[in-house]
Amino acid sequence: MRYVxxxxxxxxxxxxxxxxxxxxxxVELSVIFTEPDGEERVVPAFWSRGNIWRVRYSSPKIGTxxxxxxxxxxxxxxxxDQTGEIEVISYEGDNPLFKHGPLKIGDxxxxxxxxxxxxxxxxxxxxxxxxxxxxxxGDFQLLTADRVEKGFSVIQIVAGLYPDMPAxxxxxxxxxxxxxxxxxxKINPDYFDMADLKISWLVRxxxxxxxxxxxxxHLPWMGIEGMKKHWRYLVARYSALxxxxxxxxxxxxxxxxxxxxxxxxxxxxxxxxxxxxxxxxIDPYHHPVTVHPGTYVRDYPDILEILDFDMLQTGHxxxxxxxxVFRVQQSYKRSPEMPVVNGEVCYEGIxxxxxxxxxxxxxxxxxxxxxxxxxxxxxxxxxxxxxDEPFGSSPHGMSWGNIPWEEAYKLPGSRQLGIxxxxxxxxxxxxxxxxxxxxxxxxxxxxxxxxxxxxxxGISGVVRIVxxxxxxxxxxxxxxxxxxxxxxxxxxxxxxxxFDVGQVVPEENREWQLPELVEGSGMRLPVYQDWILxxxxx
Numbered sequence: 001m002r003y004v005x006x007x008x009x010x011x012x013x014x015x016x017x018x019x020x021x022x023x024x025x026x027v028e029l030s031v032i033f034t035e036p037d038g039e040e041r042v043v044p045a046f047w048s049r050g051n052i053w054r055v056r057y058s059s060p061k062i063g064t065x066x067x068x069x070x071x072x073x074x075x076x077x078x079x080x081d082q083t084g085e086i087e088v089i090s091y092e093g094d095n096p097l098f099k100h101g102p103l104k105i106g107d108x109x110x111x112x113x114x115x116x117x118x119x120x121x122x123x124x125x126x127x128x129x130x131x132x133x134x135x136x137x138g139d140f141q142l143l144t145a146d147r148v149e150k151g152f153s154v155i156q157i158v159a160g161l162y163p164d165m166p167a168x169x170x171x172x173x174x175x176x177x178x179x180x181x182x183x184x185x186k187i188n189p190d191y192f193d194m195a196d197l198k199i200s201w202l203v204r205x206x207x208x209x210x211x212x213x214x215x216x217x218h219l220p221w222m223g224i225e226g227m228k229k230h231w232r233y234l235v236a237r238y239s240a241l242x243x244x245x246x247x248x249x250x251x252x253x254x255x256x257x258x259x260x261x262x263x264x265x266x267x268x269x270x271x272x273x274x275x276x277x278x279x280x281x282i283d284p285y286h287h288p289v290t291v292h293p294g295t296y297v298r299d300y301p302d303i304l305e306i307l308d309f310d311m312l313q314t315g316h317x318x319x320x321x322x323x324x325v326f327r328v329q330q331s332y333k334r335s336p337e338m339p340v341v342n343g344e345v346c347y348e349g350i351x352x353x354x355x356x357x358x359x360x361x362x363x364x365x366x367x368x369x370x371x372x373x374x375x376x377x378x379x380x381x382x383x384x385x386x387x388d389e390p391f392g393s394s395p396h397g398m399s400w401g402n403i404p405w406e407e408a409y410k411l412p413g414s415r416q417l418g419i420x421x422x423x424x425x426x427x428x429x430x431x432x433x434x435x436x437x438x439x440x441x442x443x444x445x446x447x448x449x450x451x452x453x454x455x456x457x458g459i460s461g462v463v464r465i466v467x468x469x470x471x472x473x474x475x476x477x478x479x480x481x482x483x484x485x486x487x488x489x490x491x492x493x494x495x496x497x498x499f500d501v502g503q504v505v506p507e508e509n510r511e512w513q514l515p516e517l518v519e520g521s522g523m524r525l526p527v528y529q530d531w532i533l534x535x536x537x538x
Contacts, residue, residue: 006091007098007115009058009240014069016051016078023047024186028072029079031055033284036063041284045069046236049189053079056240059088060101060115095206102242103208103288105308109337111372111430112288112309119430122341122373123421124154124210125414126382128249129162129395131195133174134384135405140198143381143409144205151418154208156246156343156375157199159234160191161214163249164383164395167221171395184226187233196237203241211238212246212292213279216253219271227271228278239285246311246343247276250294269300276306292343296327298334311343312371314362318353320346321451325365332370332434341373342366348413350379350400359413360493360530363420364467368455370434376417380408412494419496423532424465432457432465439466440511441475464535470528476513477535480506484537488514491532504535 004010012031020026029045045055059065064087071080091098101115112120125147130140147155160179162172168182176190202209213231214222222230251272252265272291280289288308297303297310310331314324324345331340345362346354359376366374380403385394387404394402438456447453454475458464461484466477480486488501506512514533 003087006060007101009056011056013054018076029053030070032068034066035061043284044236058240097242123152124375125152126156126377128158128382129384130157150415151421156210158212161218163215210244212249215249216251227275231279245289247291249292251291252294309339311341313344325451328366328369340371343375347377347379348411356413368457378408378411381405427463431459440478466533468531476511478511480510486535488535
């Protein structure tokens with residue numbers, strides 16, 4: 001009998017005495033686990049190398065779990081009908097991913113939560129190419145520690161089939177080469193052994209890996225059946241971990257498919273839908289599935305059957321605020337309801353733009369308009385620019401900016417979004433609803449056109465949060481409940497410092513204007529920048 005703690009991974013290996021000329025393609029092995037309550041999980045095993053297959057398993061259910069192997073070659077007595085038992089015991093550590101379990105969709109379909117019902121706030125970071133050798137394991141650990149300290153909870157990372165480079169570009173290899181042989185005839189397990197170190201390190205550090213199976217245009221290169229094999233291998237390797245699946249990056253990019261762009265996009269989308277259905281069928285843990293879009297996913301209803309939550313990509317320039325607000329509001333209002341995560345917008349420093357104030361603006365505009373999560377990105381990290389490489393040799397090193405990752409991870413926006421997350425986590429943020437009607441503002445047509453106006457959300461009668469893109473006192477808080485008294489304070493989104501405003505005393509029309517904060521009041525005059533106004537019910 002072997003023992004494992006709740007939600008932690010246990011691994012078994014099975015060695016075949018029978019040899020195969022092409023074991024990866026000739027043999028498919030699965031293991032049926034029967035849990036203490038009788039529920040069964042069919043867990044794919046993965047070819048490790050030679051005549052060895054491995055299976056990884058985890059469960060939140062305490063008690064005795066039995067298993068039995070099922071091999072496509074039923075005559076192989078070493079792989080077929082092997083049985084055993086394991087004992088799952090209580091987890092006694094403090095890693096939130098093991099303590100609370102993997103993620104699922106919340107009951108109101110507006111947010112993500114752990115298996116035990118604990119709400120999960122998605123503050124992601126973008127490390128698309130983080131599994132390549134351009135980021136050593138030691139540097140990976142350094143970057144992970146920095147993001148944990150700042151309050152991040154998700155890392156978006158591509159499983160070897162990267163964007164913005166040819167399929168077998170040397171910049172995409174890791175220490176063991178590429179994830180596939182160059183003719184796509186079989187997987188390279190050594191590549192994934194190296195990837196295991198990084199992905200498991202994220203989990204050990206309390207970060208959810210959002211694993212992107214491939215960038216969209218790898219589908220025509222590999223073919224649908226090849227991509228299914230790729231995804232089966234990912235499920236076998238990583239589904240026992242608390243992961244989130246992103247079916248594809250920019251799944252609808254019509255590259256290499258047709259001279260007719262819309263026709264190519266349609267071919268691409270239908271191919272990924274087929275792969276997505278396969279993923280949902282084989283994942284024994286039913287982890288949340290999304291897809292990273294080039295356009296707007298929900299304009300195509302046929303893809304909704306494979307998605308659990310909506311991931312947006314809303315722009316890469318200072319002027320992207322308009323599209324960001326529009327897309328978040330659009331998705332939040334669509335039916336069926338599902339959680340909304342802004343998964344890519346405005347890398348800090350991209351093209352010399354999108355500095356820390358833009359990072360704060362995009363975050364608060366997304367969250368206060370209904371998103372349950374937001375993914376930050378620093379230009380220089382997602383493509384792993386390195387300072388020891390010639391200018392332009394990094395992916396997009398010349399066209400998007402050449403700041404190395406060693407500098408990019410220190411950009412101030414990452415820390416400031418951690419401050420924003422910690423503020424929200426003081427409240428039942430998962431119950432927040434957008435309330436633009438709570439704020440009346442007198443501002444210029446230019447500001448309205450540029451979406452530079454306050455955004456507000458919260459829980460009626462409990463808490464209101466208002467983000468002010470820049471400090472001015474020409475707005476009023478409206479519709480204050482007659483039977484509720486509020487206390488107000490301002491938060492500096494740069495450093496998290498708070499300035500007490502005092503009790504909210506509304507006018508007869510139930511409106512309230514922020515009092516002038518002048519010297520002598522015990523408070524310093526706020527500088528002309530963005531601010532967060534919080535009203536807490538007494």
